[in-house]
Amino acid sequence: MAKTKEYCVVENWGKGFIEYEESSRIKFCGLPGNVWQVPAHNKDANLWIHKVLGVSKTRNEAQAIVNVEVTAAQNSWDALSDEEKTPVDKARPVDIILEE
Amino acid sequence: MTTYKGTHGTKVQNFSSDPGNPLVGQVWYNTTSDTLKINLGPPGPATWVTQNSLNTARMGLAGAGTVSASLAIGGLTEPPQVFRAETESYNGTSWTEVGDLNKARAKLASSSYSPVTSSIVFAGDTNSPSPARLNNSETWNGSAWTNAPTINTARAEVGGAGNSATNALLFGGESPGGFVGNTEIWNGSSWAETTDIPQGQAFGTGAGASSTAALSFAAYPTGYTYSWNGSNWTEVNAMTVTRYSSGGSGTNTSAVVIGGYPGDYLGKTETWNGTNWTAANDLNTPRYKTGAGGVSNTSSLAFGGFEPGISAATEEFKQVGGVVTITTS
Numbered sequence: 060m061a062k063t064k065e066y067c068v069v070e071n072w073g074k075g076f077i078e079y080e081e082s083s084r085i086k087f088c089g090l091p092g093n094v095w096q097v098p099a100h101n102k103d104a105n106l107w108i109h110k111v112l113g114v115s116k117t118r119n120e121a122q123a124i125v126n127v128e129v130t131a132a133q134n135s136w137d138a139l140s141d142e143e144k145t146p147v148d149k150a151r152p153v154d155i156i157l158e159e
Numbered sequence: 160m161t162t163y164k165g166t167h168g169t170k171v172q173n174f175s176s177d178p179g180n181p182l183v184g185q186v187w188y189n190t191t192s193d194t195l196k197i198n199l200g201p202p203g204p205a206t207w208v209t210q211n212s213l214n215t216a217r218m219g220l221a222g223a224g225t226v227s228a229s230l231a232i233g234g235l236t237e238p239p240q241v242f243r244a245e246t247e248s249y250n251g252t253s254w255t256e257v258g259d260l261n262k263a264r265a266k267l268a269s270s271s272y273s274p275v276t277s278s279i280v281f282a283g284d285t286n287s288p289s290p291a292r293l294n295n296s297e298t299w300n301g302s303a304w305t306n307a308p309t310i311n312t313a314r315a316e317v318g319g320a321g322n323s324a325t326n327a328l329l330f331g332g333e334s335p336g337g338f339v340g341n342t343e344i345w346n347g348s349s350w351a352e353t354t355d356i357p358q359g360q361a362f363g364t365g366a367g368a369s370s371t372a373a374l375s376f377a378a379y380p381t382g383y384t385y386s387w388n389g390s391n392w393t394e395v396n397a398m399t400v401t402r403y404s405s406g407g408s409g410t411n412t413s414a415v416v417i418g419g420y421p422g423d424y425l426g427k428t429e430t431w432n433g434t435n436w437t438a439a440n441d442l443n444t445p446r447y448k449t450g451a452g453g454v455s456n457t458s459s460l461a462f463g464g465f466e467p468g469i470s471a472a473t474e475e476f477k478q479v480g481g482v483v484t485i486t487t488s
Contacts, residue, residue, distance in 0.1 A: 071209055071212070071444070071472060073209055073210055073211035073212050073473065074209065074210050074211050074252065075209070076209040077207075077208055077209040077443050078208055079206065079208050079477060079479050081208075082206040082207055082208050082440065082443065083203060083204070083206050083440075086441070087443040088426065088441075088443070088445065089443050089444035089445070089466075089472070091466060091467060091468050128467070128468060129467060131468075132467035132468050135237060135238045138238055139237070139238070139240065143240055146316075146362075147362065147379055147403075148362055148379075148403065148404040148420040148447065148448070150421075152467035153422055
């Protein structure tokens with residue numbers, strides 16, 4: 060299957076991390092563990108990764124990082140009391156499957 | 160030294176007022192306002208850009224203000240589950256801790272259109288002394304919170320609108336007895352019951368510049384949008400993606416809904432033009448239970464939330480274009 064997404068790890072430092080022109084041209088998805096997903100084979104996305112000094116990851120490496128964070132969130136949910144789990148927007152965090 | 164004339168072949172023109180129909184890319188000096196200006200051309204679609212994060216990551220918080228002057232109020236962190244009293248003030252660049260709420264709480268709402276110098280928060284949830292739906296309200300004078308008269312129906316996961324510490328609207332929510340459509344108006348001295356939303360709802364949000372002109376949206380279980388005219392709620396067009404536990408900002412004629420739940424919709428943004436909701440660019444960091452501030456469907460600030468994991472991220476929904484002032488530093 061053709062690669063459609065690129066992954067990198069970098070901490071969002073706030074102002075200037077993703078600017079207007081970048082957000083207009085690139086479809087970003089920030090994921091748990093400071094993993095960022097951007098389109099593959101995309102010049103603007105590659106320039107952004109270079110700008111933010113993102114550490115490139117394969118899909119499997121990124122998936123492993125996300126899994127650690129999601130598992131931690133699931134464990135936190137499991138530790139909540141039954142009452143704390145009650146709200147309809149408080150379902151157990153689901154696994155996040157990254158696109159190739 | 161490089162000069163404007165050297166690179167463009169002409170000097171920057173002086174005008175006492177902005178030209179009526181400037182060319183795209185035209186630069187001029189406004190001698191009245193002493194500002195250098197440029198026409199960037201027609202504005203592009205609004206999109207999300209990152210801004211500096213909250214000092215305290217949290218979800219289920221309230222927000223008020225604009226993209227350059229906002230308040231982040233209360234909220235929840237976990238594990239362990241701690242209801243927060245912290246208030247932070249945003250100046251367009253960074254968040255600063257200011258006075259704490261008297262009653263730590265989450266899932267509250269505010270007079271969302273109010274400035275950072277005059278606001279009110281109401282309702283919410285707390286775990287002290289035990290999990291409870293609150294009837295407390297507190298007013299903000301720019302530096303401290305003061306306890307105000309209680310609302311009539313204790314509840315959490317409510318919607319709010321209004322423009323100051325003396326003007327607010329509270330609607331919907333989850334009371335000890337279940338979801339309610341109760342609506343209450345704050346006039347600066349007391350809360351008064353008024354016309355209910357047609358169906359009980361919670362986990363919703365709202366927008367509105369006053370207690371007589373507001374919008375309720377992104378609520379569970381219906382997802383309906385209701386417009387408030389000061390005396391009645393009217394169902395209007397629904398969002399394209401039904402969700403709840405979203406952020407919301409703006410007015411009853413120009414609003415933004417930000418993220419939400421279930422998980423497939425965490426990043427979804429839609430804008431309201433007074434008649435319809437339209438899909439817009441997604442959040443860069445998908446999440447729900449964000450706080451929000453902002454005055455229109457092209458200007459909003461989203462902060463905090465859950466992604467999963469408590470978030471401190473701040474993003475500004477902005478549109479670039481038109482005539483802008485050039486600043487140098």
